[in-house]
Amino acid sequence: MPADHIERLRREGRIVIVGASLAGLRAAETLRAEGFAGDLTLIGDEPHEPYDRPPLSKSALLGVASPLRTQLPRRREIDAKWRLGVAATGLDLAAKRVRLADGDEVEYDRLLIATGVRARPWFKEEEARLDGVCVLRTREDAADLARRLRAGPRRVFVIGAGFAGSEVASACREMGLPVSMAERAGAPLVGALGGVVGSVAADLATEHGVDLRTHVTVTALEGDTVGRVRAVHLSDESVVEADVVVVSLGSLRNTEWLTGSGLGAGPRGVACDAGCRAFDFRGIVTDDVFVAGDVARSPHALFGYQFLSLEHWGNAVAQAETAAHNMICDGADRRPHLWMPAFWSSMFGVNIKSVGVPPMGEQLMITQGSLAERRFVGVYGHQGRIVAAVTFDNARWLEFYQRQIERGAPFPVEFPTLDRRPEGRQPVPAGFPDPSLPTHGPMVTLSGYSPADQQLVFHPSRH
Amino acid sequence: MRLVVDLNKCQGYAQCAFLAPDVFAMHGEESLLYDPRPEEEQRERVARAVAACPVRAITADGLDRAGASQGASDAR
Ligand SMILES: Cc1cc2nc3c(=O)[nH]c(=O)nc-3n(C[C@H](O)[C@H](O)[C@H](O)COP(=O)(O)OP(=O)(O)OC[C@H]3O[C@@H](n4cnc5c(N)ncnc54)[C@H](O)[C@@H]3O)c2cc1C
Ligand code: SF4
Numbered sequence A: 001m002p003a004d005h006i007e008r009l010r011r012e013g014r015i016v017i018v019g020a021s022l023a024g025l026r027a028a029e030t031l032r033a034e035g036f037a038g039d040l041t042l043i044g045d046e047p048h049e050p051y052d053r054p055p056l057s058k059s060a061l062l063g064v065a066s067p068l069r070t071q072l073p074r075r076r077e078i079d080a081k082w083r084l085g086v087a088a089t090g091l092d093l094a095a096k097r098v099r100l101a102d103g104d105e106v107e108y109d110r111l112l113i114a115t116g117v118r119a120r121p122w123f124k125e126e127e128a129r130l131d132g133v134c135v136l137r138t139r140e141d142a143a144d145l146a147r148r149l150r151a152g153p154r155r156v157f158v159i160g161a162g163f164a165g166s167e168v169a170s171a172c173r174e175m176g177l178p179v180s181m182a183e184r185a186g187a188p189l190v191g192a193l194g195g196v197v198g199s200v201a202a203d204l205a206t207e208h209g210v211d212l213r214t215h216v217t218v219t220a221l222e223g224d225t226v227g228r229v230r231a232v233h234l235s236d237e238s239v240v241e242a243d244v245v246v247v248s249l250g251s252l253r254n255t256e257w258l259t260g261s262g263l264g265a266g267p268r269g270v271a272c273d274a275g276c277r278a279f280d281f282r283g284i285v286t287d288d289v290f291v292a293g294d295v296a297r298s299p300h301a302l303f304g305y306q307f308l309s310l311e312h313w314g315n316a317v318a319q320a321e322t323a324a325h326n327m328i329c330d331g332a333d334r335r336p337h338l339w340m341p342a343f344w345s346s347m348f349g350v351n352i353k354s355v356g357v358p359p360m361g362e363q364l365m366i367t368q369g370s371l372a373e374r375r376f377v378g379v380y381g382h383q384g385r386i387v388a389a390v391t392f393d394n395a396r397w398l399e400f401y402q403r404q405i406e407r408g409a410p411f412p413v414e415f416p417t418l419d420r421r422p423e424g425r426q427p428v429p430a431g432f433p434d435p436s437l438p439t440h441g442p443m444v445t446l447s448g449y450s451p452a453d454q455q456l457v458f459h460p461s462r463h
Numbered sequence B: 001m002r003l004v005v006d007l008n009k010c011q012g013y014a015q016c017a018f019l020a021p022d023v024f025a026m027h028g029e030e031s032l033l034y035d036p037r038p039e040e041e042q043r044e045r046v047a048r049a050v051a052a053c054p055v056r057a058i059t060a061d062g063l064d065r066a067g068a069s070q071g072a073s074d075a076r
Helices: A002-012 A022-031 A139-150 A164-176 A190-207 A313-327 A397-406 B015-019 B038-051 B066-076
Strands: A014-018 A041-046 A083-084 A088-092 A096-099 A105-108 A110-113 A118-120 A156-159 A180-182 A209-214 A218-223 A230-236 A239-241 A246-248 A249-253 A269-270 A277-279 A285-291 A294-299 A304-306 A340-347 A350-356 A363-370 A375-382 A385-392 A443-447 A455-459 B003-005 B024-027 B029-033 B059-060
Touching: A002 A269, A014 A022, A014 A218, A022 A041, A022 A313, A096 A443, A110 A313, A118 B024, A139 A164, A139 A246, A156 A164, A164 A180, A164 A340, A180 A230, A190 A340, A190 A350, A190 A363, A190 A375, A190 A385, A218 A246, A230 A246, A249 A285, A285 A313, A340 A397, A350 A397, A375 A397, A385 A397, B003 B029, B015 B029, B015 B038, B038 B059
Parallel strands: A014 A041, A014 A110, A041 A083, A110 A285, A156 A180, A156 A246, A180 A209, A269 A294
Antiparallel strands: A088 A096, A096 A105, A118 A249, A218 A230, A230 A239, A277 A285, A294 A304, A340 A350, A350 A385, A363 A375, A375 A385, A443 A455, B003 B059, B024 B029
């Protein structure tokens, strides 16, 4: 019986994908590649066909690529109905229907949620509207920012020194523009790679002429009489004049359209099992709703089944492929999404790559090269195991370290390595912020003693 | 034509930059920059770069025809 059902689904079922970007496109291609012959609909609120985002903060700002021309290549024909420029606004799980902003409804047998994330805007709306205040997520954002940079602003101010912010600052310096960058932590990239590696990123930025300000927050953006941004106010009471401000404070998950649907969707994304099947809010897995890409949170067996939310290009591709496969398969043929987390970035001429989950590591060992030379391999350890590795201009070694993570190799690193320096003989604390301190992320708490008065309380994120 | 490079896979061997220098360029010692929407006249060079990348990191569309005839003429 179930086999018949799957056969029918593959032949004449209806699959709807919400979110027409990297994950959505790759899922559609995989469905067709694996023989799905039914109706395929892709719904996307952006008016364009799927395009690539990583170049937007790199080659697009440097003028190597046009930000409006990063459309993704097709790996095959997908013969889909495209509903572009229209957002999904609701989901009826029982009736298996997606509601659209134009009033239409689309029925599905299987649904894939791939709505990604959006840029977290500056938190004071009025200030966010000032001319010259930018974010960077879409190709329009990138085109706008590229145009402003080309116009030769007197100073650019980047709020937030994560990967995106640091890449923007790097591009500005390469264009010869004065740039300041403010960061609440003690160095750039601290959240992703910890304080030790972050301090290398800090040196890189300052040596390239970035006016880096750490341990500060931006308190206000000041506009002039015609509504253009003119200055940035910081918590240390300094004021920096700038005519372009790039807000780079991370992202918000596009899950609002799922409110009230009964899915386990919220500010942290849509939780799913290792097979990409979404959980409902009771924590019970659904059978016909799948999720992939930046919006997904899924448990990873190699990392203690921790629910990982990865905003990485490679994850979007791999998870989309797994979700698509599982959507048109029966239980035993389904496979888990066991992708090894990995990402790349480049800034100030240095290639930064990582595998595994660095923030899980408490300790760090520089196993090859040296921090001072900005050419090294850093290995992160957690409870006696290697859980991640990062390279600065040493990417060819990563695959080796990936195997070590996969086989749960012991930490501190026992094997001898080429180019090991004295500084790399002992592990040091990796320098991640204390997880017991409150963060600016949202959280849920449970209050009350007896089951009858127990209550889940949602605390929205602080800025 | 459209292309994308999986920079997780890319090892910076610079084969592509050698074969299609108007499309791919090294930036610093290891980072690759590329134009995701090169001109049509680059098609043949891109096809060669795709074939030569030792880690198969480049995906380009619309190469089937050009790629096939390219492979054939290369073989001769
Ligand atoms: C500037 C920049 C630089 C980056 N650089 C790197 C990098 O160097 N390395 C790396 O690994 N990753 C990088 N990334 C991250 C990478 O681009 C993402 O991981 C990837 O785009 C995720 O793809 P996705 O399809 O899951 O989500 P997205 O690309 O966010 O796509 C989701 C789509 O769904 C649409 N959508 C949202 N809500 C709805 C709705 N209700 N109805 C219909 N459509 C909806 C959105 O508009 C969007 O088009 C970068 C991202 C940015 C923005
Ligand atoms: S040939 Fe392949 S591995 Fe080498 S730089 Fe180009 S894309 Fe990267």
